[in-house]
Amino acid sequence: MQATPQQQAAFYQQSKDYLAGEAPGEAAEQASELGALLRYHEWRYYVQDDPVLSDKEYDELFKLLEGIEEENPDLITPDSPTQRVGSDLTGDFQSVPHLVPMLSLGNSYNAEDLAEFDKQVKRMLNMEEDEELAYAVEPKYDGGTIVLVYENDQLVRAATRGNGVLGEEMTHNARVIRSIPLTANFSKYGLHKVEIRGEVIIRKDRFLEMNKQRAAAGQTLYANPRNTATGGMRMKSPTEVADKNLEAFIYSFGYGVDADGNDAVEALGTHTRAMDVLTELGFKVPATDYERISVGNIGAAAGFCVKWEEQREEYPYEIDGMVVKVDDLVLQERAGYTSHHPRWAIAYKFAARQATTILEGVDYQIGKIGTITPVAKTVPVSLAGVMISSVSLHNEDFIRDKDLRIGDKVLLERAGDVIPYIVKPLADLRDGTERPIEFLTECPFCGTGLVRAEGAAAVRCPNYECTGRTLQRIIFHVSKASMDIDGMGKRYVDIFNEQGWLNGIADVYRLPYDEIAALEGFGKRSAANLEKAVDKAKQSPLWRVLYSLSIHHFGKKASQLVAQNIDSALDLEHWTEEQFTNIKDIGPTVAQNVTEWYADPSNVALLRELADLGVNIYQTEADKPQAAVTEGPFIDKAMLFTGSMQQLSRKEAQNKAKAAGARIVSAVSGKLDILVVGEKPGSKLKKAEALGTVKIMTEQEFLDTLG
Numbered sequence: 001m002q003a004t005p006q007q008q009a010a011f012y013q014q015s016k017d018y019l020a021g022e023a024p025g026e027a028a029e030q031a032s033e034l035g036a037l038l039r040y041h042e043w044r045y046y047v048q049d050d051p052v053l054s055d056k057e058y059d060e061l062f063k064l065l066e067g068i069e070e071e072n073p074d075l076i077t078p079d080s081p082t083q084r085v086g087s088d089l090t091g092d093f094q095s096v097p098h099l100v101p102m103l104s105l106g107n108s109y110n111a112e113d114l115a116e117f118d119k120q121v122k123r124m125l126n127m128e129e130d131e132e133l134a135y136a137v138e139p140k141y142d143g144g145t146i147v148l149v150y151e152n153d154q155l156v157r158a159a160t161r162g163n164g165v166l167g168e169e170m171t172h173n174a175r176v177i178r179s180i181p182l183t184a185n186f187s188k189y190g191l192h193k194v195e196i197r198g199e200v201i202i203r204k205d206r207f208l209e210m211n212k213q214r215a216a217a218g219q220t221l222y223a224n225p226r227n228t229a230t231g232g233m234r235m236k237s238p239t240e241v242a243d244k245n246l247e248a249f250i251y252s253f254g255y256g257v258d259a260d261g262n263d264a265v266e267a268l269g270t271h272t273r274a275m276d277v278l279t280e281l282g283f284k285v286p287a288t289d290y291e292r293i294s295v296g297n298i299g300a301a302a303g304f305c306v307k308w309e310e311q312r313e314e315y316p317y318e319i320d321g322m323v324v325k326v327d328d329l330v331l332q333e334r335a336g337y338t339s340h341h342p343r344w345a346i347a348y349k350f351a352a353r354q355a356t357t358i359l360e361g362v363d364y365q366i367g368k369i370g371t372i373t374p375v376a377k378t379v380p381v382s383l384a385g386v387m388i389s390s391v392s393l394h395n396e397d398f399i400r401d402k403d404l405r406i407g408d409k410v411l412l413e414r415a416g417d418v419i420p421y422i423v424k425p426l427a428d429l430r431d432g433t434e435r436p437i438e439f440l441t442e443c444p445f446c447g448t449g450l451v452r453a454e455g456a457a458a459v460r461c462p463n464y465e466c467t468g469r470t471l472q473r474i475i476f477h478v479s480k481a482s483m484d485i486d487g488m489g490k491r492y493v494d495i496f497n498e499q500g501w502l503n504g505i506a507d508v509y510r511l512p513y514d515e516i517a518a519l520e521g522f523g524k525r526s527a528a529n530l531e532k533a534v535d536k537a538k539q540s541p542l543w544r545v546l547y548s549l550s551i552h553h554f555g556k557k558a559s560q561l562v563a564q565n566i567d568s569a570l571d572l573e574h575w576t577e578e579q580f581t582n583i584k585d586i587g588p589t590v591a592q593n594v595t596e597w598y599a600d601p602s603n604v605a606l607l608r609e610l611a612d613l614g615v616n617i618y619q620t621e622a623d624k625p626q627a628a629v630t631e632g633p634f635i636d637k638a639m640l641f642t643g644s645m646q647q648l649s650r651k652e653a654q655n656k657a658k659a660a661g662a663r664i665v666s667a668v669s670g671k672l673d674i675l676v677v678g679e680k681p682g683s684k685l686k687k688a689e690a691l692g693t694v695k696i697m698t699e700q701e702f703l704d705t706l707g
């Protein structure tokens, strides 16, 4: 397939139109158009390894076509994407026929979809809806399919899925993947010739490590583990394949006969048992009771899928969903296949983490110290279950490095808790109407010329009085981290600012509570609560007041250190930079910025004003230094608690560990030092044991060590 940028831009726009429910024309026209669109997206996905739609969007187009074909069966053509498997044949390797066709999977996205699948399977099997039907569930690995043939216990062939009927032969490449055994004792189970299926993938940390090395060597970075795995399998020489750290997870038999050519797989009984056998024969198989389970009904299968979606980020491999399979092998055959997928299995797709959209313009945000952040405004798009219409562009360098332009189609990603970001523009879809992004030279809020510190990526508005900055400073001043005024967040600040009540930090302590009570959505009660919270904040320790001023580079730690060494915030008015740097851990940058701030009389006046309004500016008990722990078994250890604790709550245990010098982390990884396990620890323990580098303690051992 070949397509010009104009054609590609048109395919993209047409796809988005269909997805937005704007389908033109008659059914026949739509069917042929959708067919062409899906074929284009399959080419981008399988052959170019560079899709322009999210999987979810592709699946939606696919469902649209399926729906039309269902109502108009005469429109079904043999080359319709619904009738066959998307092809990744590139022509670079020799094609070989699979022993049995290798199909795709149907899709589901939630428990209801799975319940519907369960109903359909039972219908195929002539079962009652309320009869129990056992399912096996396992991760859906996001890599490249590999199909292995063993004959007389020897690996004789390996191939990709290809178009499902023909695969591309890459036996030499598969032989260097260490988790693929060259011999396996299939004959023990009467299996003379077998075809087994698996997924070639790269562990996430190995992928990152490879990219780190490539970056150091000045080489271009690999896009993601999936592309690297599929690309890695297709290297011209096996030595290059060996460099890619590939692994293969095996997830099923496709075929298996005895010496007389009779089926010998069904005799294993269940998929679960077949997987156990493959494990015993030395294959890398999802581990039982961790990565895979066998359950009595679809509800339990759905529960396992949901749990895995939650722990997806912690898992060392990329998975894009789970696969739910009827466990009984005889029932599988009875349920049968469509030309596209088995009827006895279904993929449970996790929310897509990537999506494409159009960059329509750029807005600017200002931070409390004046940093200007460009923000992309995009056509709204659903990403990992959330509608996204603005995405941070960080700074000018980011825009320049990615060569982003207004009008570009862009690829967005949102993984785990990470905020969404633009991975790249889809440059080969540009049609010439895109415009460069212009960089600001003046502050959009106060017009002051922007400055860029040497070596810094960001530009700043240097004007402390800038209206944009002042508002951000007030938001920070009231926040939890700073003066901690309960209930008064950004939303309140915006409302009060609109009323003209907030022109500076001091105004926080002059709020007109009667008028607030009269505001829509407030009332007497919330106004009184707010007043109470403001009064309480006035008694905050000195370090919070210092920190709340948003002095450039003067962070929480530095504010605490300085507060330990003074009686009043006003003491600093006459401090020299040297007095600051005499405090251990206070550097020259902090010293310079704080002295500069105090050199401005209006800032000192602000402190006096705050004091007059009743805000504490003197050292309190809470400001005095605490004796810190400097030695012991938990100093600087990365710790994690899992399972339910019996003697302490999780929070208490964590606080004790922190007080003993430990850091609390949230995931099991190579960086974890100590895992403390309570009752019913679950997957974190298994993972830590598998790593082999983590010290594992019971709750009692933890308490005993603490002493």
Ligand SMILES: NC(=O)c1ccc[n+]([C@@H]2O[C@H](COP(=O)([O-])OP(=O)(O)OC[C@H]3O[C@@H](n4cnc5c(N)ncnc54)[C@H](O)[C@@H]3O)[C@@H](O)[C@H]2O)c1
Binding pocket: 041, 042, 044, 045, 046, 051, 052, 053, 054, 055, 056, 058, 059, 085, 086, 103, 104, 105, 107, 138, 139, 140, 141, 142, 144, 145, 146, 161, 198, 199, 251, 323, 347
């Ligand atoms: N974004 C796009 O433009 C685009 C284009 C084409 C296809 N796609 C995506 O690809 C899907 C269709 O691709 P497909 O035919 O490769 O199907 P699929 O990826 O949805 O499922 C089938 C594949 O899953 C893999 N797999 C991983 N773990 C497995 C396990 N435990 N058991 C069984 N199989 C397992 C197998 O390799 C198998 O080939 C679509 O649903 C869509 O999500 C996206």
Ligand SMILES: [Zn+2]
Binding pocket: 443, 444, 445, 446, 447, 448, 461, 462, 463, 466, 467, 468, 469
């Ligand atoms: Zn400004």
